[in-house]
Amino acid sequence: MDPIIQVKDLSKSFGSNVVLSDINMEIGRNEVVVVIGPSGSGKSTFLRCLNLLETPQAGDITIEGRSLMDKGTKIEEVRAEVGMVFQQFNLFPHLKVIDNIMLSPMKVKKWTAEAARKKAMELLGKVGLADKANAYPTSLSGGQAQRVAIARALAMEPKIMLFDEPTSALDPEMIGEVLGVMKDLAREGMTMVVVTHEMGFAREVGNRIVFMEQGRILEISPPSELFDQPKHERTKAFLSKVL
Amino acid sequence: MADFRFDIIGEYFPLFMRGTLYTIGISLSGIILGSILGLAIGFGNLSKKWYLRLPMQGYIHFFRGTPLLLQIFIVHYGVVSNILGRTDAVVAAIVALALNAAAYTAEIYRAGIQSIDRGQSEAAKSLGMSHWQMMRYIILPQAIKRMIPAFGNEFIVLIKDSSLVAVIAAPELMYWAKGASSQYARVWEPYLTAALIYLTLTYSLNKLLIYLERKM
Numbered sequence: 367m368d369p370i371i372q373v374k375d376l377s378k379s380f381g382s383n384v385v386l387s388d389i390n391m392e393i394g395r396n397e398v399v400v401v402i403g404p405s406g407s408g409k410s411t412f413l414r415c416l417n418l419l420e421t422p423q424a425g426d427i428t429i430e431g432r433s434l435m436d437k438g439t440k441i442e443e444v445r446a447e448v449g450m451v452f453q454q455f456n457l458f459p460h461l462k463v464i465d466n467i468m469l470s471p472m473k474v475k476k477w478t479a480e481a482a483r484k485k486a487m488e489l490l491g492k493v494g495l496a497d498k499a500n501a502y503p504t505s506l507s508g509g510q511a512q513r514v515a516i517a518r519a520l521a522m523e524p525k526i527m528l529f530d531e532p533t534s535a536l537d538p539e540m541i542g543e544v545l546g547v548m549k550d551l552a553r554e555g556m557t558m559v560v561v562t563h564e565m566g567f568a569r570e571v572g573n574r575i576v577f578m579e580q581g582r583i584l585e586i587s588p589p590s591e592l593f594d595q596p597k598h599e600r601t602k603a604f605l606s607k608v609l
Numbered sequence: 610m611a612d613f614r615f616d617i618i619g620e621y622f623p624l625f626m627r628g629t630l631y632t633i634g635i636s637l638s639g640i641i642l643g644s645i646l647g648l649a650i651g652f653g654n655l656s657k658k659w660y661l662r663l664p665m666q667g668y669i670h671f672f673r674g675t676p677l678l679l680q681i682f683i684v685h686y687g688v689v690s691n692i693l694g695r696t697d698a699v700v701a702a703i704v705a706l707a708l709n710a711a712a713y714t715a716e717i718y719r720a721g722i723q724s725i726d727r728g729q730s731e732a733a734k735s736l737g738m739s740h741w742q743m744m745r746y747i748i749l750p751q752a753i754k755r756m757i758p759a760f761g762n763e764f765i766v767l768i769k770d771s772s773l774v775a776v777i778a779a780p781e782l783m784y785w786a787k788g789a790s791s792q793y794a795r796v797w798e799p800y801l802t803a804a805l806i807y808l809t810l811t812y813s814l815n816k817l818l819i820y821l822e823r824k825m
Contacts, residue, residue, distance in 0.1 A: 419731055446737030456732035460750050469746060470736035515732075522736060 376425035400572035449519030457503035489517035509540030628782035643710025651718030672712035702774035721752035761818035
């Protein structure tokens with residue numbers, strides 16, 4: 367495996383509350399890793415450590431050979447290569463859809479407006495929302511908003527995409543359209559780390575499934591193994607509840 | 610009230626008008642300069658660095674915790690006269706009101722910025738934006754919209770409070786009302802006229818604010 371992300375002895379606590387302890391794992395290039403587990407198990411915090419939206423207390427994260435904990439690493443440069451999609455979409459409500467997507471390529475990567483617009487329209491086409499370019503985010507449905515958020519992250523041409531429960535805030539009938547876009551991405555070889563409760567998606571798209579509980583990784587296995595022959599009692603108990 | 614003397618109002622009318630212009634000028638300068646200074650203070654107050662945050666908090670506490678009249682006296686007799694080498698009531702009035710307004714607008718900026726959902730800054734950061742880019746393109750455009758009513762209210766408060774500078778003889782509306790009152794030993798004519806003018810100013814400003822809010 368050619369690791370693009372390496373996590374070593376990662377620990378994080380909020381006050382006296384330990385959220386992550388001694389997380390170790392490697393994520394390979396073009397790999398899709400799905401993180402599952404009960405709520406409060408630390409899976410979102412783990413994901414948010416990967417682009418330093420949360421600062422770990424101990425351990426190290428290396429992305430493309432660059433340590434995030436190294437003082438010399440410019441975190442903005444790392445974040446520009448790591449896209450993130452949030453549960454609540456977090457589109458910028460004061461900007462039109464197209465400007466939501468164009469802003470970062472222009473300001474961070476210094477693209478021309480022309481180049482950014484071309485890229486944005488191409489991505490909007492890809493997520494099936496070319497007709498919404500001039501709409502404001504408030505006029506979109508949840509599923510549309512999340513697809514725009516994915517396009518916005520992709521406009522930076524990231525090497526890795528992080529998904530933090532991307533369908534948890536959606537009405538059931540809109541989950542499919544967002545998962546569809548994510549499946550396409552996976553098929554194109556995007557390296558993805560996905561925190562989700564969508565077990566069908568995990569089984570179908572994930573190369574490896576990570577089961578977390580109480581801030582620890584209990585099991586990492588390919589989906590067929592984890593879902594059909596879970597090693598750990600806790601994994602079994604969790605799966606019997608959600609499947 | 611039967612002997613209401615309109616002639617006093619007539620005689621003082623040009624001075625009342627000039628005073629009103631001073632009132633508007635002093636208040637407007639106060640809110641504009643105060644807003645600029647308040648932006649720096651508000652940002653300092655939001656800083657994670659204690660040596661930026663503590664002095665700004667001290668500033669805000671001082672100017673919100675002491676009477677404006679006292680601040681006017683200190684600025685007039687202490688600060689401005691020492692710097693200029695002479696007293697200048699209008700300059701002192703503007704400086705005092707600006708320093709005072711800065712403390713209040715600093716809090717408006719802070720509250721406005723903190724009212725923006727965390728998800729907005731997280732999204733901006735995740736896209737690789739620097740702190741400054743995030744503020745400039747994401748946080749401030751949304752926050753300023755929410756701040757406008759609070760700024761309007763602060764301006765209205767400032768128009769009324771600017772009457773205090775009459776005591777250092779800045780020639781604004783209240784100063785001339787007081788002058789007319791002592792010259793003729795009359796209360797109702799000058800003070801009711803001044804009240805009417807203040808009301809007109811604050812009322813029209815309030816209407817303008819409501820219009821602006823609805824338009825946005």
